[in-house]
Amino acid sequence: MxxxxxxxxxxxxxxxxxxxxxxxxxxxxxxxxxxxxxxxxxxxxxxxxxxxxxxxxxxxxxxxxxxxRASLEGDPNAPFIGNADGQAVVVEFFDYNCPYCKRAADNIKALIAADEDVRVVYREWPILGEGSVFAARAALAARAQGKYEEMHWGLMEMRGRAEEASVLALARSIGLDMDQLVADMQSEAVDSHINTSRQLAQSLGFTGTPAFVIGDALVPGAVPLADLQGYIAQARGEG
Structure with missing residues (x-):
């Protein structure tokens, strides 16, 4: 120094x-x-x-x-919503107990509705306690039953903190097989996803949620929809 x-x-x-x-x-x-x-x-x-x-x-x-880039945008162990073949890729790091992530969720919905060429890749990064970890594991385990997206939006719209009881109640309400869900929550795939999210977030210098990777831009915080669209436009120009 x-x-x-x-x-x-x-x-x-x-x-x-x-x-x-x-x-x-x-x-x-x-x-x-x-x-x-x-x-x-x-x-x-x-x-x-x-x-x-x-x-x-x-x-x-x-x-x-x-x-x-390949790990961020094309990891088969990372769930996504939107166009599977979308050329514009948004990677979001988030926590279900983060109020700013819940705000950002509305922008993500609007983004997908307005742009058919967008794919949003989710990186579950539970950093706000055991309830967050339980919720992330449950959401990732729901993939095995084809209900990740339904579980994801349910958790994002949940009032109050996501904790074991409230997460399991949501899982039952959307018709998940509870025995399978609990077993899948401890799977190697779930462990790997969360560990990879943590490693990527730390490497990229993210210190909180939500955080986005859009093209070459690292975007921390719950940015407005117009800003997300601006970053996407910039990424398309770079491409």
């Missing part, structure tokens, strides 16, 4: 061009004098450092997106 700050300072201090002809102690003394005369130099140096760090992180995430 000190070396990075020093490098940033050298780009700003007026004696940077001749510093190579000075001793280390002389450089330090001149730097101190310059900083005392103009404390803003420190703030400018930190701004340069932050910009360099942001650029490095952006490059790293762009490289990660390139490497993980």
């Amino acid at each position: 000190r070396k990075l700050i020093a490098a940033a300072l050298m780009t700003l201090l007026p004696f940077g061009a001749v510093a190579q002809d000075l001793s280390e102690d002389e450089v330090k003394q001149l730097a101190l004098e310059a900083i005392l005369e103009n404390p803003q130099i420190i703030m400018d140096a930190l701004a340069i450092l932050e910009e360099q760090r942001n650029e490095a992180q952006a490059l790293a995430r762009a490289d990660l997106l390139l490497r993980e």
